[in-house]
Amino acid sequence: MAPKVLVSDKLSETAVQIFRDRGIDVDFMPELGKDKEKLAELVGQYDGLAIRSATKVTPTILEAATNLKVVGRAGIGTDNVDKTAASKKGVIVMNTPFGNMITTAEHAIAMMFSVARQIPEASASTHAGKWEKSKFMGVELTNKTLGVIGAGNIGGIVCDRALGLKMKVVAYDPFLSQEKADSMGVEKVELEELLPRADFITLHVPLLDATKNILSREALEKTKKGVRIINCARGGLVDEEALADLLKSGHVAGAAFDVFAEEPAKENPLFNLPNVVCTPHLGAATTEAQENVALQVAEQMSDYLLTGAVQNALNMPSVTAEEAKVMGPWIKLAEHLGAFVGQMTDEPIKAVNILYDGVASEMNLKALDCAVIAGLMKPQTPDVNMVSAPVVAADRGIKTSTTTQAKGGSFDGYIKVTVVTEHRERSIAGTVFSDGKPRFIQIKGINIDAEIGNHMLYTTNNDIPGIIGTLGQTMGERGVNIANFTLGRKEAGGDAIALLYVDAPVPEEVREALHDTGMFNSITPLAFDV
Secondary structure (H helix, E strand, O other): OOOEEEEOOOOOHHHHHHHHHOOOEEEEOOOHHHOHHHHHHHHHHOOEEEEOOOOOEOHHHHHHOOOOOEEEEOOOOOOOEOHHHHHHOOOEEEOOOOOOHHHHHHHHHHHHHHHHHOHHHHHHHHHOOOOOHHHOOOOOOOOOEEEEEOOOHHHHHHHHHHHHOOOEEEEEOOOOOHHHHHHHOOEEOOHHHHHHHOOEEEEOOOOOOOOOOOEOHHHHHOOOOOEEEEEOOOOOOEOHHHHHHHHHHOOEEEEEEOOOOOOOOOOOOOOOOOOEEEOOOOOOOOHHHHHHHHHHHHHHHHHHHHHOOOOOEOOOOOOOHHHHHHHHHHHHHHHHHHHHHHHHOOOOEEEEEEEEEEHHHHOOHHHHHHHHHHHHHOOOOOOOOOOOHHHHHHHOOOEEEEEEEOOOOOOOEEEEEEEEEOOOEEEEEEEEOOOOOEEEEEEOOEEEEEEOOOEEEEEEEEOOOOHHHHHHHHHHHOOOOEEEEEEEEOOOOOEEEEEEEEOOOOOHHHHHHHHHOOOOOEEEEEEOOO
C-alpha cells in the first residue's frame, strides 16, 4: 500500500505534485491546519504530515496520529511542533533549514538601501504630491563600513553581497575562525571594536540568553554617531526603547527592522519615527523561497517514506533502522559530549578531534560525528541539527578529524571529544553502560563516573579540603537539590573537578555565593537534553 500524506497548510501545487509523482497518496487540505478538532479527527489516516506554520502539531494531535511517521515543516522554524512529544511517539520532525537563506539576506540588503536613501518616506511624500527633493538627503553604501553581528549562513551571504557593493565589512561572531574570516574577505573583530567603527550594523544571530539585547542601551551608546541599524534576524536582539531614544537624539541616523520583540507588532517604540523602515517579518517572504522550502519538504518526506533516507531531521540521526537500535544511546552520548564542550567554549573553535575506542569505533561514525558537532553547535545555533551541523561547522572553518582504535581500556568502548581553539584545548570522554545510559568518564584528563542530567553544575578547583561541604551547604541553604555528585582529581593537591547533577537550573545567586568563597577557579552551569 502506498504511503499517505496529508498537506494541511498552503503548499504549492508543484510540491503536492512531487508526492504524486513519487507514488505517494496525498490529500491537499490547505485550510485544515486551522481546525485542530478536524485535524485530530483525520490525522490518524496518514503516514506523513506536511505543514507550514498554521498547523500546530500538539501532543493531542500526535496522540491521534496513530500511523504518523514523519512531520515535514516547509521552513526553518518548528515552534509549532512539539518535538519532545513527537520523539516519544517515534515521529520524525524534518525542516528545510537552507531554503530561505538567500531571501533573508537579500531583505537585509534591501532594508539597508532603504534606510540609506530614505526610500519609503520619499515614496510616501511623492505619492502625496509633494516634491521634497532636498528633504531626503541620503548616504552611499560604497566605502562605508558594515558591521555584521553573526557571520553564519545568512550573515555570510550578507557579507558577500556587501563586499560586492564595495563596502568594508567587519564581523563579530564567536564561532568565526580567523581562517574563515580571511577566506570570506572580512575583518574579524570583537563586538566592542565593531560598535564604534560601523556606519551600518546588521544582525544575523539567533535569540539566545547570550544574544538577547546584544545591542543594549550601553552598546548602542558606543556606536558611531550617524550609524544605521538593520535587524532582519530576531526580535529582542536590540533594546527597542533605547534605540528609539537614540534615534530621537540624532545619535542613530536610521533603523530598518523586519522583526520585533513582540509580534505581531501593533505598537512599538520605533513606529512613526523619522527614517525608520519597518516591515512585517518579510525575511522569507519571496515566491522563490516559499517554493524552495515546499519542494524540499516534499522531496525529503518522499525519500523517507519510500526509502527510509532521513534528511534535515531535528530529532533523529541519519542512520538506518537497524543501526538506530544499537546506536541510539551512543548518539545521545555523542550529543552530550559535544554539548559539554560547546557550553564551555566561548572563543572561535578551530578544530574538533573525535576518538572512537572499541565498540564505538565499529559503528556508523558519520552519524556519531554529526551528533557530536550538533551538540557542540547547538548552544549558539539552536536550529542546527545532525544533518546541517557539519555544513554550519565547515562554513565557520571548523575542521573535524576522526580517529579509531581497538579497545584500549577498561570499557568496551568510549568516545573522546577534544576541541581546539586559539588558546587552549578542552577534552571530555564518555561511554554507554550496560543499562543503556550514557556517562561522562573523563574531563580534562581526570577520571570520573558521572550520570548525565538535564541540569548540571561543573566546577574546577585546587584539591583542598572543604569543597564537598561548601558545595553541599551553599546549595542546600538555597534550596538547590543535588541528585548526583561526582568528584575527580589528577593528584593530591593538584587540579580537581566536581560535576553535580541537580534537579533544576542553578540560580545565579548560588553561583555568586560559591564564587565568593574563593575556593573555585571556575563555576559553569550546564544543560543537556536528556
